[in-house]
Amino acid sequence: KAGVTQTPRYLIKTRGQQVTLSCSPISGHRSVSWYQQTPGQGLQFLFEYFSETQRNKGNFPGRFSGRQFSNSRSEMNVSTLELGDSALYLCASSPRQGVAKNIQYFGAGTRLSVL
Amino acid sequence: GQQVMQIPQYQHVQEGEDFTTYCNSSTTLSNIQWYKQRPGGHPVFLIQLVKSGEVKKQKRLTFQFGEAKKNSSLHITATQTTDVGTYFCARDGGSQGNLIFGKGTKLSVKP
Numbered sequence: 734k735a736g737v738t739q740t741p742r743y744l745i746k747t748r749g750q751q752v753t754l755s756c757s758p759i760s761g762h763r764s765v766s767w768y769q770q771t772p773g774q775g776l777q778f779l780f781e782y783f784s785e786t787q788r789n790k791g792n793f794p795g796r797f798s799g800r801q802f803s804n805s806r807s808e809m810n811v812s813t814l815e816l817g818d819s820a821l822y823l824c825a826s827s828p829r830q831g832v833a834k835n836i837q838y839f840g841a842g843t844r845l846s847v848l
Numbered sequence: 849g850q851q852v853m854q855i856p857q858y859q860h861v862q863e864g865e866d867f868t869t870y871c872n873s874s875t876t877l878s879n880i881q882w883y884k885q886r887p888g889g890h891p892v893f894l895i896q897l898v899k900s901g902e903v904k905k906q907k908r909l910t911f912q913f914g915e916a917k918k919n920s921s922l923h924i925t926a927t928q929t930t931d932v933g934t935y936f937c938a939r940d941g942g943s944q945g946n947l948i949f950g951k952g953t954k955l956s957v958k959p
Binding site: 764766768775776778781789823825827832833835836837838839840841842 | 879881883889890891892893896936938940941946947948949950951952
């Protein structure tokens, strides 16, 4: 099976702009979660989508949003970018069933730099 | 709260030395997962522990889950340069999300 695919791998934006990141999960995985990783804060959960519905949400402002499509692909959007949004954004898919239901399979990430 | 504390934050070892990282919770965990992230890479799932007192081995890696299910450890015997990276433990986040990750232990190995 192909792994989790994230595009683009790198992005450079300026403050005030918006950005959309894309994630294609492992085939058969209906859950997609997004995480922000920074040196200071570590891995922080943004939100999870399951069957096109947001299932869980972390402690991030409303500028961070996402959606999931019927084929389980997911997008994450950040509006009005701030310098502090510079981070590695990781997408992870999960089967959400069976003994492996909570295991996260991560993509390579999108490294976002906000100038 | 639901955070998991990992210690140490950093560990520098000579190749061949052993390494241990600890993950502690103030509340009982339903399970604990461990991930490894190589420099420049993404987290990769290593193992999940579910049972009280569980011990699992993967070659030179030994994972333990405490009897009270409030702590866990990862021990690497005779480290190699390929062990370099950050090791994260993660707990079930319940209503807060899929997983809550510890801050990680960054391991460097001097050849």
